[in-house]
Amino acid sequence: MGEVKPNEEEESNAFLQLAECELKVDAIEKDVAQYRLDKMKSVYQERDGLVNKIPEFWKIVLSQHTDFANYIRASDFTYVDCIQDVKVEWDNVDEFKIIIKFDGIKDDFEAQTVTKQFKRQKIIDDTKSKEDSDSDDDDDELEKLISEPVDIKWPKKYEDICPESIQDKKSPEGKKKYRQGMKSLFGWFRWTGLKPGKEFPHGDSFAELIVDDLYPYCVKYYTEAHRDLEDENDDSDSESEGELDLSDDEGNENEPKRRKL
Amino acid sequence: MGEVKPNEEEESNAFLQLAECELKVDAIEKDVAQYRLDKMKSVYQERDGLVNKIPEFWKIVLSQHTDFANYIRASDFTYVDCIQDVKVEWDNVDEFKIIIKFDGIKDDFEAQTVTKQFKRQKIIDDTKSKEDSDSDDDDDELEKLISEPVDIKWPKKYEDICPESIQDKKSPEGKKKYRQGMKSLFGWFRWTGLKPGKEFPHGDSFAELIVDDLYPYCVKYYTEAHRDLEDENDDSDSESEGELDLSDDEGNENEPKRRKL
Numbered sequence: 001m002g003e004v005k006p007n008e009e010e011e012s013n014a015f016l017q018l019a020e021c022e023l024k025v026d027a028i029e030k031d032v033a034q035y036r037l038d039k040m041k042s043v044y045q046e047r048d049g050l051v052n053k054i055p056e057f058w059k060i061v062l063s064q065h066t067d068f069a070n071y072i073r074a075s076d077f078t079y080v081d082c083i084q085d086v087k088v089e090w091d092n093v094d095e096f097k098i099i100i101k102f103d104g105i106k107d108d109f110e111a112q113t114v115t116k117q118f119k120r121q122k123i124i125d126d127t128k129s130k131e132d133s134d135s136d137d138d139d140d141e142l143e144k145l146i147s148e149p150v151d152i153k154w155p156k157k158y159e160d161i162c163p164e165s166i167q168d169k170k171s172p173e174g175k176k177k178y179r180q181g182m183k184s185l186f187g188w189f190r191w192t193g194l195k196p197g198k199e200f201p202h203g204d205s206f207a208e209l210i211v212d213d214l215y216p217y218c219v220k221y222y223t224e225a226h227r228d229l230e231d232e233n234d235d236s237d238s239e240s241e242g243e244l245d246l247s248d249d250e251g252n253e254n255e256p257k258r259r260k261l
Numbered sequence: 262m263g264e265v266k267p268n269e270e271e272e273s274n275a276f277l278q279l280a281e282c283e284l285k286v287d288a289i290e291k292d293v294a295q296y297r298l299d300k301m302k303s304v305y306q307e308r309d310g311l312v313n314k315i316p317e318f319w320k321i322v323l324s325q326h327t328d329f330a331n332y333i334r335a336s337d338f339t340y341v342d343c344i345q346d347v348k349v350e351w352d353n354v355d356e357f358k359i360i361i362k363f364d365g366i367k368d369d370f371e372a373q374t375v376t377k378q379f380k381r382q383k384i385i386d387d388t389k390s391k392e393d394s395d396s397d398d399d400d401d402e403l404e405k406l407i408s409e410p411v412d413i414k415w416p417k418k419y420e421d422i423c424p425e426s427i428q429d430k431k432s433p434e435g436k437k438k439y440r441q442g443m444k445s446l447f448g449w450f451r452w453t454g455l456k457p458g459k460e461f462p463h464g465d466s467f468a469e470l471i472v473d474d475l476y477p478y479c480v481k482y483y484t485e486a487h488r489d490l491e492d493e494n495d496d497s498d499s500e501s502e503g504e505l506d507l508s509d510d511e512g513n514e515n516e517p518k519r520r521k522l
Contacts, residue, residue: 025304039289
């Protein structure tokens with residue numbers, strides 16, 4: 001790269017200090033997350049009890065959520081509809097469990113409650129070698145979500161794709177079935193985060209979706225889903241935006257998706 | 262609806278209590294947000310100074326961010342590239358200003374720093390009439406982001422769509438130009454949140470994108486964008502997922518977008 005000019009030195013100093021700054025930011029985010037959990041704990045418990053009294057609460061939340069469906073197979077929704085309850089319990093910011101209670105389906109799927117435990121852990125980022133990185137603003141340490149595989153009884157209908165019942169895992173057909181199973185909702189319960197590419201894909205994001213989005217905002221999602229369902233049954237075109245000035249111009253749709261409510 | 266059965270009564274009680282619960286949740290979220298701001302204040306100030314020393318920091322962040330481009334016109338990026346600095350200053354959780362510093366373009370666009378002030382306000386939701394809502398779990402009060410229009414000098418190239426220079430706002434052509442201007446980045450600076458449909462579309466979400474996402478996570482976005490740019494220039498196929506077991510199956514893409522880093 002030749003000699004280092006004063007400007008370059010100032011710039012690379014800025015990068016170093018920025019990296020330190022980000023560590024401070026991360027530490028504050030952790031502290032804030034813990035503060036939030038402590039404050040929310042009793043309200044969440046109260047809410048868990050109330051939500052249980054509302055029929056099909058989780059079925060409505062999960063089937064209407066935009067992102068949730070992207071993680072699992074369309075056919076899994078038969079069993080998503082069996083989900084009677086979803087609970088998240090935090091030991092602390094970095095350790096939590098997701099507890100899912102399934103109703104059964106006669107002759108196909110056994111009613112059960114499954115608890116999956118998660119942990120955030122610092123790991124060394126081995127996806128890039130030391131030589132590759134020519135900047136010092138990364139300390140090569142990543143935080144990663146990991147979990148333990150947990151037993152769940154698969155539906156009878158999924159017997160041909162359930163890893164445990166597949167005898168032949170070598171033939172193209174056997175491999176295909178195996179993959180289909182691993183990518184199903186049931187495959188996620190085996191996810192550990194330690195064998196990337198060999199497990200349920202994006203198992204960490206799926207867990208985070210539940211923990212950081214679906215569970216905290218479940219009532220808002222339920223209300224929204226309920227309104228959408230009512231709107232579908234509603235003929236009146238009372239939408240406020242329909243009659244207004246800018247909306248008949250097709251030039252620029254400006255309709256980005258919003259995640260939070 | 263006929264007579265109210267015991268189950269229905271329990272259910273509607275649950276809804277009432279759930280609504281109260283959500284008010285508690287909202288109050289805690291506010292409290293947590295304020296706690297976060299207080300903790301972050303000095304780190305953000307330090308970071309603002311460092312970011313300023315890195316050439317094209319905001320140009321890279323803004324041009325590489327997935328959502329940002331959805332809000333404005335493609336041609337606006339000429340002026341997005343002029344953005345030298347973005348700062349957010351909070352008076353408190355519900356009141357903040359976004360300060361944007363533009364470099365100029367000779368003979369087209371004047372260098373300037375523009376400060377836009379925002380406020381979250383409780384308003385009565387007049388999009389639904391009392392008769393429409395048959396549930397009591399809404400108190401018809403919404404929190405809304407509003408702002409004041411702020412002067413900004415438009416580029417010469419935008420003279421034909423700048424609301425102030427359009428003489429004829431009645432003809433179809435005049436209306437079209439007016440709308441194009443209102444939907445541009447510069448139209449956003451006039452956004453108030455009080456005339457839905459007649460202003461920059463989704464001006465509130467655009468402000469929230471900057472305040473809740475772009476500004477807090479700017480360094481993470483910069484790092485990510487930088488890596489992406491490096492990857493584009495990189496021929497080696499060293500991506501870890503490329504060689505692994507599940508990824509060659511096309512059945513289920515499982516690639517949902519993640520917003521946070």
